[in-house]
Each structure stands twice: as structure tokens, then as C-alpha cells.
Amino acid sequence: MNSTRDFIESFEDTDPFPVQKKSKKKQGDGFKGMGLSHPIVKGIQKRGYKVPTPIQRRTIPVALQGRDLVAMARTGSGKTACFLIPIFEKLKTRIAKSGARGLIMLPTRELAMQTITFIREIGKFTGLKCCLISGGDNMESQFEAIHGNPDIIVATPGRFVHLCVEMELKLNSIEIVVFDEADRLFEMGFGEQLKDIIARLPSTRQTLLFSATLPKSLVEFTRIGLSDPLLIRLDVESKLSDKLDCNYIWCRQEEKTSVLLCLMHKLAEKYAKNVDPPQIVIFAATRHHVEFIHTILMTANISSTYLFSNLDPSARKISVGKFRNRVVQVLVVTDIAARGIDIPEVGIVINYHFPSSPKLFVHRVGRCARAGTAGTAYTLITKEDVPYLLDLHLFLGKSFDFEQLGRVPAELLEEQHALLLEWHKEKADIESMENVCNNAYSKYLKSKPGASMDSVKRSKQLGLIINNPHPLFGANENSEGNDLLKRMKNYKPKATVFELFNFGVKEMKDKRNFHENVIANFRKRGQNEPVSSVNAKKLKFQTDNKDNYVPYLPEDHHSEFGLAVNNFEQAARKVGMDVLGDEEKQINLHEKMKKWDSKKKKMVGQKETQKKIRTESGVWISATYKTGKYKQWKEKAKADDQDDENDDEGGIERNSLPIKGWKKGASGQGKKARSELKQPEQIIKTREKKLRAMERSKKRKPKGKKRN
Known part of the structure; x- marks a missing residue:
């Protein structure tokens, strides 16, 4: 928690766009006042955006300057447009043979599909091509999408790392990368995959990170993956919308x-x-x-x-x-x-x-x-x-x-x-x-x-007991009965248990008359605080006499505790020792995980190890990412012709692989298989070749019949 607070405090004075200062530009300027190109402004207007939100007003100018950025804002504040508009402005137009230049990482496939929809709506007039790489979809179609050299890749970390390992991709052409819902990415256990992706990216890239919280693991990742980032934080001011x-x-x-x-x-x-x-x-x-x-x-x-x-x-x-x-x-x-x-x-x-x-x-x-x-x-x-x-x-x-x-x-x-x-x-x-x-x-x-x-x-x-109807349902016929029950419950007779019999009645009446004011004040206080006792006095932070003492906890410790993801106290609370499972299947699995130790002369627990491989970046990831499906697809689709052309013309780079798709003829010489995926130039060349062959066949004389 301390590292998170230190990270935030180190950027407190670096924000050049304070929220309280209103822009001198007219409200009608909107996105036009940011200096965006015409196709992007046209797409924004087509989407229906008129005035930028506070987080958009503060992040888009910084991103357009090329700086790395860490932005924190409450949900529903328009963070998607905060990184899409700078990507469109930086990439400008489509370059078919340069490879992917923008990369957007998202935690779930639903969010990735939603981002793809935004890209197609806002970037409709830019001509940029995008593709979706997410788990659950057919990998062969994703191989083909990568071979199409898209400008922007929208992906989930697990499947994208799988493709990087399978295809041995080198992401040297990436100019800008975005990590949206970054805290959620780490909550879902994508830490190793993100580090591998960062290691594959060029050092000259621009990195934008959007998150609702800043847990300790994300702070460490931010220090590794971002260069001199600017922190813009709007989550403290309002966690819930006023509407x-x-x-x-x-x-x-x-x-x-x-x-x-x-x-x-x-x-x-x-x-x-x-x-x-x-x-x-x-x-x-x-x-x-x-x-x-x-x-x-x-x-x-x-x-x-x-x-x-x-x-x-x-x-x-x-x-x-x-x-x-x-x-x-x-x-x-x-x-x-x-x-x-x-x-x-x-x-x-x-x-x-x-x-x-x-x-x-x-x-x-x-x-x-x-x-x-x-x-x-x-x-x-x-x-x-x-x-x-x-x-x-x-x-x-x-x-x-x-x-x-x-x-x-x-x-x-x-x-x-x-x-x-x-x-x-x-x-x-x-x-x-x-x-x-x-x-x-x-x-x-x-x-x-x-x-x-x-x-x-x-x-x-x-001791809550709620009897009043909710305002949505309004007053009902039985509301008077509910009030009567409430009054009956709160009714307390003046007589005490000692006055049930005639013994001591006079003495108790004298005592009650003597302490009548004290009893009335106590009951009045009790009636005001049975249900709503946890009101503003108790729920609000104690801020009285701040100058007279140093508080043990900071004022926002409840907020920071709620925002924390990897909190030690929360993690320690979940720790337990599970000796045996609560089902037969788990008990059998527990027994199988034991093995005989010849030195200790007893059965000992066997750690369940998962095979891992080390990538070129030095990060250890699951060995299941290397399955050989890409090589099988290349042989099936015969995509080597396109691979060679893309490598010569600056497409997505891959490490040198043994060339597949070669067949041996009768003479033993290698003949390259015809590609089913052809460019227009290849089709024209094939047609010209056929025409020349037809002309040669016409010029040949017919052979005579052999005589016996």
C-alpha cells in the first residue's frame, strides 16, 4: 500500500490540466479545439459526441503530445475515447504493408468486442484496419487476420501471447500500446503474459494505461513498462455519478x-x-x-x-x-x-x-x-x-x-x-x-x-427492524397497521418489573418521580438512535480538532482499503490449511499427489508442477502456448508466398522458420506449391503465362503417326 501511495504522490504536481480551472475555449469548440484531423472529428460527430468529458479533456491533449500516461477515473466516464482518439491521430491512415502499429490489451472478450465496435464507428473515415484476437474464437481465422497486416490489434492477453509464441511474432512496428482496465488484467492473473508482451514491444513506443485502481503489482508493472508517465487521477473526487x-x-x-x-x-x-x-x-x-x-x-x-x-x-x-x-x-x-x-x-x-x-x-x-x-x-x-x-x-x-x-x-x-x-x-x-x-x-x-x-x-x-414500505411501492392500505406495530414495539410502560406485585410500589414510584428527568432524557435519546444510530456522526470521518492530534490512520484509509486488490490483510484472511478435500474426487486427487520418500520413509506431498517454457524475452509462460497449430495452418493454407512478400516489404516480422509447402518432383528438385491466396499482380502474371503457353502450343506442328 505504501508503494502505491508513494507512486501517486510522486506525480501529484505533474498534472498540467487541473480540473477546477475551466477552459477558456468556448463549449462549442469541443473536440475541434484539440487540433484533431478532419476524418477523426467527422467520426466523433457521427458517433454523437459533442463535448469531451473531464477525463477526455485532460488525457487526450497529453496523449497527443506523445507522452506515456496513467489515467484513473470512475467507470462510465468515457475512457475508451481517451485512447482511441490519440491512436487514430497518430496512425492517420492505413499503411497496408507496414504491419500492426497500434495494440490495445483488454481483460475480457466482451470488452474487446465493444472496443472493436467503437473503432469502427469513430475511425470510420480514417480507413484504418483492425482485428480482434480473443480466446474462444477460431485460431486459423486469427492467423489469417494477422497475415492481413491490420493497423490496430485489439486483443486479450492470453490468446495474444499464444499467437506471439506460435507465430514467433516480432512487434517491432508497434507505435502505441494501450492497457485498458489494467487492474482487472492483473486480478485475472495475466501478469506473466503482460510482461512478455512488454518485452516484445520496441522501446520507442508510447504506452497508455487506464485503470480504476492502482494495486502494488500494477505499480511495479507501470515502472517497468512506462517511461516517465504522467498520472491523471479523477477517481478520488467522485466514485459514483451524481445522476x-x-x-x-x-x-x-x-x-x-x-x-x-x-x-x-x-x-x-x-x-x-x-x-x-x-x-x-x-x-x-x-x-x-x-x-x-x-x-x-x-x-x-x-x-x-x-x-x-x-x-x-x-x-x-x-x-x-x-x-x-x-x-x-x-x-x-x-x-x-x-x-x-x-x-x-x-x-x-x-x-x-x-x-x-x-x-x-x-x-x-x-x-x-x-x-x-x-x-x-x-x-x-x-x-x-x-x-x-x-x-x-x-x-x-x-x-x-x-x-x-x-x-x-x-x-x-x-x-x-x-x-x-x-x-x-x-x-x-x-x-x-x-x-x-x-x-x-x-x-x-x-x-x-x-x-x-x-x-x-x-x-x-x-438491531435493525424495518417495517416501513419502500418509496417505490408508495403508501399501501396496511401502512397504518405497520405504524401501529412499530409503535407497539417501541412502547415501554413506565412501571417496572418490581411493581408487578404490591411489594415496594410506593418506594419505586418515589424513585421514578425523583429521577423522572434523567429517565425521560435517556428514553428520548434511545428513541432517536435505535435504527438510524449509524448516521453522519458515526459514518463520517472524525475530523474534529485536527490541530490537536496526529491521527493513527489517514482520512482516506477506508477508500484506499477498498481500492486495494493485493492487500495483505485480505490475502492473509483467505489463507487456510486444507488437509483433505470435502468431496470424494478431491480426496482421491489428494492421495494421488503423494509419493514415497525413500529418505523420510513415508508418503510425502508432491507439488503439482506445470510445464513452462522460456520465451525470447526471458519470461516463463505455460508450455501449452506452443502447439504447432500455426505450422499446420501454413501447410494447409500455403501462405508462404505471402510471408516472403511481407518480409521483403516490411510486414509483420517472424523468426526464420523451415520453409513448408515444398514438394519434390520426379527429378528430385524442389517445386514450390501454388498459393491459393493470390494478389492481383500474381493473378495477372498467371494469366499472361497461360496466354504465352497457348501461343506456343498453336505454333507447334502436329506429330505424324508412327508406321509399323
Whole structure:
């Protein structure tokens, strides 16, 4: 954590574009005032961008100067255009035979596909060619795309390193490289691949790094991969959009599905008159819950689709396409879609399960209220989620009034619950899926990091009991009954337990009359703080009398703790000693991993080693990257002619390989196989050769018949 803070402090005074100073240029200048070329400005206007966002206003001029850059801003602030516009301005136009000049690294294939769409829209008039390299797609088509010498490569690290090792690529022509969602890249374990990619790039490149956080591992990577970078940080000022409306609905764990159905029907009523109702994203903890929620919504005649990491790549592409094209209104996802996915029509986010960290909450609700638009987030809160809710508002630095919490009216909840019971009886699949979800959720809780001890202690002191309805559902007929129950619960008689019998009645009355003022003040204070005791006084940082003492912790320690990815305390909390597995398969695997030690005379644990190879850059990566598929494709496609021409004319460079595609004739001399992929010049040359052969055949005299 100290290295991260030192890294940030070392760049605090280097930002030449402070946010508070407003630009003297007119608002109408927009992107034109940045000195961009006409094709790029035309593409920006075609996309619909008029005024640059704060992060765009500060990063694009720096990137256009050719400096390395580290930018941090909250999600939905327009970071994609921050690196696409400088790439277009630097590359200008397409150069077909120079090889790839721009490289964009992204953590997930959905984000990579989204970036490709942005490139084709904004760079429509530049003529630049781009290709997508991501896992799950056919490698042969990606070999062919690399041979086409694209100007910009958009890739995920795992598959791109695989192609680099297979094809033995030399990325000497790269002029600018971008690492988007860099903290997520390291969270997903792409550290070795990124270091290998950095080692393959030329030292004269320009590097742009965009991240929501700066963990320790990313700071070390930044020092290696960037040269004198400029840090621009906008994440501290506002973690959530001002146009985002956060709502919290109180419920029990077993009521969540019924509450979700009530919420969906209420939202359908609310936006029934809208021509284009806002699209909804529902976040769940596990893929089993995603499938279960999708089944329930489809049973309730609510069109939806789903997305999770284990889903087939083609199915993931179809699901995102359906939702993006408004074929369905609801998308049920795990946290795979919490980062980077931008769908402009998303107006509502629902957290079926409360996220495990404040940073994840920010990224989830950041799917709506993007680029200045309004959005609403609904979060289902149970008693177990209260400590995480307290941690969230400590992270945001905002006070929270628990009177904002509300329930779904009992009559609506009972109606949906009865409907769910009927579905359970009619469809056996729903009941079995719910059992699987319960088992998955119990395992999820074991892996879920715990909340801070202070928040757990505060949540126990609160003793929350929420009876008031949520504002979305408004006042209902039973609201007076709820108020009556609340008053009955808070009612405390003046008489004490000692006055139940006649013994000591007079003495207790005298005592109560004597201490009446003290008792009244105590009860008044208790009535004001049973539910909303964790208010601004307790949630706000203690900043009184700063001059009189030195605080033990910095003011933003809650924020830094939430932003940290590789935190020692969080990592140490997960450490455990697993002697045996909890399933038969794991127990057998544990036994197989033991071997006999002749010196110790007993069975000892055998470390599971993965074979690795050392690349030209000196980085050790998995040996599975070298499979020989590229050589097989070259023999099949007979692409050696194009390879030789690209090498002569400055295309993508590859190390010298034994030339394939040669055949031996009858005389033993090598004859090169004809290429099926031909250039126009080769086709013309072949036609001329055929014409000359036909002319020679016409001039020949016919041979006479042999006589007996």
C-alpha cells in the first residue's frame, strides 16, 4: 500500500490540466479545439459526441503530445475515447504493408468486442484496419487476420501471447500500446503474459494505461513498462455519478426471489407508458443463481437473457447481441459484466446479492448513469449484508440514514410467494435449480471476504427492524397497521418489573418521580438512535480538532482499503490449511499427489508442477502456448508466398522458420506449391503465362503417326 501511495504522490504536481480551472475555449469548440484531423472529428460527430468529458479533456491533449500516461477515473466516464482518439491521430491512415502499429490489451472478450465496435464507428473515415484476437474464437481465422497486416490489434492477453509464441511474432512496428482496465488484467492473473508482451514491444513506443485502481503489482508493472508517465487521477473526487439514484430494499434471504419479481412488476408499471423503457441488468453471485433467475423471469413472461464466464463464447456473443439490440429487456449476469461493458440503454441495475467489496459495488452500479445520463440502482439488503453496507458508505465517504431502507408491502410479497410455490409444484426444474443455488450460495459465503470488524460490531448494535414500505411501492392500505406495530414495539410502560406485585410500589414510584428527568432524557435519546444510530456522526470521518492530534490512520484509509486488490490483510484472511478435500474426487486427487520418500520413509506431498517454457524475452509462460497449430495452418493454407512478400516489404516480422509447402518432383528438385491466396499482380502474371503457353502450343506442328 505504501508503494502505491508513494507512486501517486510522486506525480501529484505533474498534472498540467487541473480540473477546477475551466477552459477558456468556448463549449462549442469541443473536440475541434484539440487540433484533431478532419476524418477523426467527422467520426466523433457521427458517433454523437459533442463535448469531451473531464477525463477526455485532460488525457487526450497529453496523449497527443506523445507522452506515456496513467489515467484513473470512475467507470462510465468515457475512457475508451481517451485512447482511441490519440491512436487514430497518430496512425492517420492505413499503411497496408507496414504491419500492426497500434495494440490495445483488454481483460475480457466482451470488452474487446465493444472496443472493436467503437473503432469502427469513430475511425470510420480514417480507413484504418483492425482485428480482434480473443480466446474462444477460431485460431486459423486469427492467423489469417494477422497475415492481413491490420493497423490496430485489439486483443486479450492470453490468446495474444499464444499467437506471439506460435507465430514467433516480432512487434517491432508497434507505435502505441494501450492497457485498458489494467487492474482487472492483473486480478485475472495475466501478469506473466503482460510482461512478455512488454518485452516484445520496441522501446520507442508510447504506452497508455487506464485503470480504476492502482494495486502494488500494477505499480511495479507501470515502472517497468512506462517511461516517465504522467498520472491523471479523477477517481478520488467522485466514485459514483451524481445522476445515480441508489435505492435499498430490505428483505429476508428466503424472500429475495419474491422481492425481485415484485420489483420487476413495479418497474414494468412505472415505465409502461415509455416508448423505450430502460434496460435492466441484474447481478447475482454465482452462475447457478443466474440460470435460476433467468428461468424464473421467463416463467413470469419477462424477456431476459444471461451471461457468465463458463458460458460458450458464441452463446455469450449472442446474449450480449440480444440485449444490445433490445431483443430482450433484462440481462442477468455475474460479475464478469461489472467492468467495462458499455450499453447506453441500461438505465437500471439490480443487485440480487450484495457485492463482496465496495469497489465491486461501484463498478456494478456504474453500468448505468454513464456519460451524463441518469440511472437507478436497486440493492436487496438482508441482515447479513448490513456490515458490507456500512463498509460501502465508509468507502464512499458518505453518511447513510437507515430510514431510507424500505420493504415490499406484505400483500404484494405474499402474492408473489404463492405464485412461486405453484411454479415449484408444476415444474420440477425450478425446485432442483433452487436446491443447487442454495448449495452454491453456501460455498460462495465461504469464499466471500468478510466485512471489517468495526462494521460488524456496529451492525450488531443496531438491531435493525424495518417495517416501513419502500418509496417505490408508495403508501399501501396496511401502512397504518405497520405504524401501529412499530409503535407497539417501541412502547415501554413506565412501571417496572418490581411493581408487578404490591411489594415496594410506593418506594419505586418515589424513585421514578425523583429521577423522572434523567429517565425521560435517556428514553428520548434511545428513541432517536435505535435504527438510524449509524448516521453522519458515526459514518463520517472524525475530523474534529485536527490541530490537536496526529491521527493513527489517514482520512482516506477506508477508500484506499477498498481500492486495494493485493492487500495483505485480505490475502492473509483467505489463507487456510486444507488437509483433505470435502468431496470424494478431491480426496482421491489428494492421495494421488503423494509419493514415497525413500529418505523420510513415508508418503510425502508432491507439488503439482506445470510445464513452462522460456520465451525470447526471458519470461516463463505455460508450455501449452506452443502447439504447432500455426505450422499446420501454413501447410494447409500455403501462405508462404505471402510471408516472403511481407518480409521483403516490411510486414509483420517472424523468426526464420523451415520453409513448408515444398514438394519434390520426379527429378528430385524442389517445386514450390501454388498459393491459393493470390494478389492481383500474381493473378495477372498467371494469366499472361497461360496466354504465352497457348501461343506456343498453336505454333507447334502436329506429330505424324508412327508406321509399323
